[in-house]
Amino acid sequence: MSALEPVLNALDTNLDKSLERLFDLLRIKSISTDPAFKVDCRKAAEWLVADLQSIGFEASIRDTPGHPMVVAHHAGPNEDAPHVLFYGHYDVQPVDPLELWENDPFDPAIKDMGNGRKILTGRGTSDDKGQLMTFVEACRAYKAVHGQLPIKVSILFEGEEESGSPSLKPFLESHKNELKADFALVCDTGMWDSETPAISVGLRGLVGEEIIVKAADRDLHSGMFGGAAANPIRILTKILADIHDENGAVTIPGFYDGVEETPTQILQMWEGLDATPENFLGPVGLSIPSGEQGRSILELIWARPTAEFNGITGGYTGQGFKTVIAAQASAKVSFRLVHKQNPAKIREAFRAFVQARVPADCTVEFHEHGGSPAIQLSYESPLLSKAKNALSDEWPNPAVLIAMGGSIPIVGDFQNMLGMESLLVGYGLEDDRIHSPNEKYELNSFHKGQRSWARILDALAK
Numbered sequence: 001m002s003a004l005e006p007v008l009n010a011l012d013t014n015l016d017k018s019l020e021r022l023f024d025l026l027r028i029k030s031i032s033t034d035p036a037f038k039v040d041c042r043k044a045a046e047w048l049v050a051d052l053q054s055i056g057f058e059a060s061i062r063d064t065p066g067h068p069m070v071v072a073h074h075a076g077p078n079e080d081a082p083h084v085l086f087y088g089h090y091d092v093q094p095v096d097p098l099e100l101w102e103n104d105p106f107d108p109a110i111k112d113m114g115n116g117r118k119i120l121t122g123r124g125t126s127d128d129k130g131q132l133m134t135f136v137e138a139c140r141a142y143k144a145v146h147g148q149l150p151i152k153v154s155i156l157f158e159g160e161e162e163s164g165s166p167s168l169k170p171f172l173e174s175h176k177n178e179l180k181a182d183f184a185l186v187c188d189t190g191m192w193d194s195e196t197p198a199i200s201v202g203l204r205g206l207v208g209e210e211i212i213v214k215a216a217d218r219d220l221h222s223g224m225f226g227g228a229a230a231n232p233i234r235i236l237t238k239i240l241a242d243i244h245d246e247n248g249a250v251t252i253p254g255f256y257d258g259v260e261e262t263p264t265q266i267l268q269m270w271e272g273l274d275a276t277p278e279n280f281l282g283p284v285g286l287s288i289p290s291g292e293q294g295r296s297i298l299e300l301i302w303a304r305p306t307a308e309f310n311g312i313t314g315g316y317t318g319q320g321f322k323t324v325i326a327a328q329a330s331a332k333v334s335f336r337l338v339h340k341q342n343p344a345k346i347r348e349a350f351r352a353f354v355q356a357r358v359p360a361d362c363t364v365e366f367h368e369h370g371g372s373p374a375i376q377l378s379y380e381s382p383l384l385s386k387a388k389n390a391l392s393d394e395w396p397n398p399a400v401l402i403a404m405g406g407s408i409p410i411v412g413d414f415q416n417m418l419g420m421e422s423l424l425v426g427y428g429l430e431d432d433r434i435h436s437p438n439e440k441y442e443l444n445s446f447h448k449g450q451r452s453w454a455r456i457l458d459a460l461a462k
């Protein structure tokens, strides 16, 4: 018999006990944004420390200027065993409006939905207490069955994820040596659907820019000056219009430096996920993809960079009509980056592109609004194939490798500050209503999530 089989059996046998533990944690009102719940946040951290200690972790609370971190370590079977850092967060979103909840958000329950489907109700069931406990339970079962863990495991639980993680960066900075592992496991994402597990391998980066085009030193009468004086709205809109060509590609020189073509087998996998223009754009009242032509919807949002205009101002926009030539016009422009695109170079290239289009008697002002590179796990990573196979063994459908259109800051921080890649695996579903009333987690997610982590731990040890 393999080392894994008895661990999976133990998880099945002890499901009720694992639910009791999860419910204990869920009853603690660890709302991080509201100072009224400061004591509860600490209570949740203390609960986790005690629980991890009961498994044999060396676990402790670490104070920060905000809510405390939980840090825990457990040795592997030997010195050479792989070392992972598992990340989750114990804080939850506020629960208002309370009257929309069908059950008390802090009195978790199991609800029978018929046809064998059961859900866990309550704040934090899916985001993120239920998710983080899937990993803790897998460790507990492994330890109970074999007396040790198959690899070296460190854990970092944060208590400020839902309030912008103000303490995280400084904490990572001052605990680099302690927290650095071979790679990170992050459990705060979802499945593709209820039968198909997913690993997120790409997260797009972001560059934000604001430009203000300035022409005359005051607003002008368009009858007196129109035709002779530069109009900043016309200059601005011409610049913005120049940014895309007729096929939807970005024309800024050097923009695509560092963008890689997605491997064919990955594109085929995405095609199998059936995100058509009809079912992706249909629900928002659209039907025609607007990005680069000849690429699928999922490739456009997961593996291609974009230039988007998020806001534009200029001239008279109030009621009625005013024949004015404005003194200035402005736009907020954002770029989603992929692969190895360099945020600083994109910003520089964009500014040069704009500057070259401003007449000599006008000026342009630039304001920076954040920048972060994309995260891309190598499709060839052995880590990825081990996790993918492990997940595929557990669920009805094989695991799919997906990407995310936006960013998850913790993954960037692990990459940039600790030089550590992250594997994003989670068991949430799109209809879990995280951050909303009636948050739930499928019992199946909780149970098979535990079994999935046991399989992944086992696979990583080999």
Ligand SMILES: [Zn+2]
Pocket: 089, 127, 128, 161, 188
């Ligand atoms: Zn979360």
